[in-house]
Amino acid sequence: MEGFIHQVISGIATGGIYASVALALVMIYQATHHVNFAQGEMATFSTYITLTLINIGLPYWVAFLGAVAISFVIGVAIERLLMRPVANAPVLTSVGVFVGLLLIVNSVTGWMFDYTIKQFPSPFSGKPMLGGFLSGHELGSTGVTLAVLISVYLFFKHTRLGLAMRAAAFNPVSSRLVGVRVGWMLALGWGLAAAIGSVAGCMVAPIVFLDPNMMSGILLYAFAGALLGGIDSPLGAVLGGFMVGVIENLGGAYVVGTELKLTLALIIIISVLTLKPSGLMGRKVYSRV
Amino acid sequence: MTALLDVKGLHAAYGETKVLHGLDFAVQQGGVTALLGANGAGKTTTLRAICGMVRTQGAIVLGGKHIEGMATEDIVRLGVAHVPDGRGTFMELTVEENMRLGAYTRPAREATADFDRMFGYFPRLKERFRQQAGTLSGGEQQMLAISRALLLRPKLLLLDEPSFGLAPLIVKEIFGIMRRIKDEEGVSILLVEQNATIALAFADHAYLLETGRIVISGPASDISKDESIRRSYLGY
Numbered sequence: 001m002e003g004f005i006h007q008v009i010s011g012i013a014t015g016g017i018y019a020s021v022a023l024a025l026v027m028i029y030q031a032t033h034h035v036n037f038a039q040g041e042m043a044t045f046s047t048y049i050t051l052t053l054i055n056i057g058l059p060y061w062v063a064f065l066g067a068v069a070i071s072f073v074i075g076v077a078i079e080r081l082l083m084r085p086v087a088n089a090p091v092l093t094s095v096g097v098f099v100g101l102l103l104i105v106n107s108v109t110g111w112m113f114d115y116t117i118k119q120f121p122s123p124f125s126g127k128p129m130l131g132g133f134l135s136g137h138e139l140g141s142t143g144v145t146l147a148v149l150i151s152v153y154l155f156f157k158h159t160r161l162g163l164a165m166r167a168a169a170f171n172p173v174s175s176r177l178v179g180v181r182v183g184w185m186l187a188l189g190w191g192l193a194a195a196i197g198s199v200a201g202c203m204v205a206p207i208v209f210l211d212p213n214m215m216s217g218i219l220l221y222a223f224a225g226a227l228l229g230g231i232d233s234p235l236g237a238v239l240g241g242f243m244v245g246v247i248e249n250l251g252g253a254y255v256v257g258t259e260l261k262l263t264l265a266l267i268i269i270i271s272v273l274t275l276k277p278s279g280l281m282g283r284k285v286y287s288r289v
Numbered sequence: 290m291t292a293l294l295d296v297k298g299l300h301a302a303y304g305e306t307k308v309l310h311g312l313d314f315a316v317q318q319g320g321v322t323a324l325l326g327a328n329g330a331g332k333t334t335t336l337r338a339i340c341g342m343v344r345t346q347g348a349i350v351l352g353g354k355h356i357e358g359m360a361t362e363d364i365v366r367l368g369v370a371h372v373p374d375g376r377g378t379f380m381e382l383t384v385e386e387n388m389r390l391g392a393y394t395r396p397a398r399e400a401t402a403d404f405d406r407m408f409g410y411f412p413r414l415k416e417r418f419r420q421q422a423g424t425l426s427g428g429e430q431q432m433l434a435i436s437r438a439l440l441l442r443p444k445l446l447l448l449d450e451p452s453f454g455l456a457p458l459i460v461k462e463i464f465g466i467m468r469r470i471k472d473e474e475g476v477s478i479l480l481v482e483q484n485a486t487i488a489l490a491f492a493d494h495a496y497l498l499e500t501g502r503i504v505i506s507g508p509a510s511d512i513s514k515d516e517s518i519r520r521s522y523l524g525y
Contacts, residue, residue: 160389160393163382163386163389163390164390164393166381166382167382167386170379170380170381170382171377171380173342173373173377174373174377174378175390176342176360176361176362176365177340177361177365177370177371177373177377178365178390178391178393178394178437178441179362179365179393179394179441180362180390180393182362
């Protein structure tokens with residue numbers, strides 16, 4: 001029983017990482033109706049930025065916030081320079097650009113920081129906490145993740161800019177008619193998604209170690225989480241992310257074994273798409289003809 | 290009276306399809322101008338052209354400033370509010386959020402004060418304030434759309450078929466309130482309507498559009514009295 005509780009709790013801890021990446025995916029999906037395949041690689045790149053800033057002697061949290069800010073700027077720049085020109089292009093063009101972005105960010109990361117696996121520091125102590133159920137890092141990273149998720153929620157729900165960003169995603173034409181600069185809202189969305197990814201990267205790197213392909217598996221789990229919760233529902237994506245974390249841990253421990261854990265993500269993706277494509281909390285779209 | 294909006298030689302096209310062929314018209318300061326015509330005459334396109342939502346040629350002058358070729362957001366910021374066809378409601382957001390978006394270009398405190406004025410025109414919006422806008426009835430959505438536009442504090446209000454899909458009684462109610470709004474808000478109005486009777490009763494000047502050209506223009510009262518125009522163009 002103790003082992004089971006342990007698996008659930010540590011599933012929630014990794015689920016927090018999936019939840020933040022899933023949220024980043026959903027934010028871009030809502031605005032563009034495309035899944036950003038490069039989300040994971042962008043987060044990895046941000047994590048390397050944090051490491052570089054730490055290595056030049058900055059304190060951890062300064063480096064962490066610096067990387068978040070730099071990632072935000074990179075996200076905005078990607079939208080303005082790469083995505084904007086193909087905004088009205090056919091679906092396949094956009095998919096091509098996303099795949100290209102994934103490959104480019106991945107290669108640039110490897111080229112700039114080399115492919116060797118690196119250790120990444122945790123700002124939290126490694127001692128077991130909560131009666132040995134969680135490591136200090138797991139507890140701390142869950143806390144950071146929750147803080148990020150709550151601030152994103154408050155930002156979208158209670159600020160003018162957040163409201164304008166939601167409006168631009170739902171209804172760009174009407175948004176322009178009330179004076180919202182829709183193009184900039186999209187760019188801000190990309191910046192925010194990149195910033196959230198940066199946090200997720202820094203929180204997961206101490207556990208899985210840092211290399212240019214660090215996030216590829218995590219992106220799959222996050223995508224499964226986003227689909228499970230509903231790809232157009234931010235709250236759903238967050239819950240889905242946590243659920244996938246728990247499912248992955250329990251499945252890995254009791255059902256398929258650690259080696260086959262990633263197949264669980266695939267099983268979730270396929271089951272959701274065949275059984276309930278809108279996800280648990282997604283909107284069903286009906287259209288009248 | 291001086292013209293708030295002066296349009297000269299307006300052409301517009303969707304891709305290769307030309308829709309407007311050189312329109313000349315004006316909206317007077319504080320006046321109500323109606324654009325009438327059948328389906329496909331180019332009424333909606335004319336409104337979209339003013340807001341920079343379609344490709345155009347020709348001059349569009351708002352209060353002495355050329356606005357043709359400007360981005361929609363910038364035209365809106367100059368004081369042009371557009372209630373589009375289909376009303377443009379943010380269905381997923383609440384009534385409150387829709388109204389906040391209407392006042393997006395203005396300081397938040399001013400906007401909150403304006404909400405009460407809108408509730409004065411449309412008390413039903415107050416009852417529905419926290420409700421999701423998609424759950425409103427058609428009439429209520431039209432009221433919300435008009436409020437959203439007015440919250441911009443516009444100089445020029447473009448209304449695209451406010452009567453569309455609404456029961457006659459509700460149309461009457463909304464146009465009754467529109468009269469009050471016109472006087473109290475000091476806003477000039479360009480109204481597009483298929484329902485000529487109600488539009489001519491509300492407007493002081495009217496233009497009749499046929500396949501992208503203006504065929505008749507004049508004071509609304511003259512047009513509604515002219516039997517031959519009524520028979521051949523307005524169908525009643």
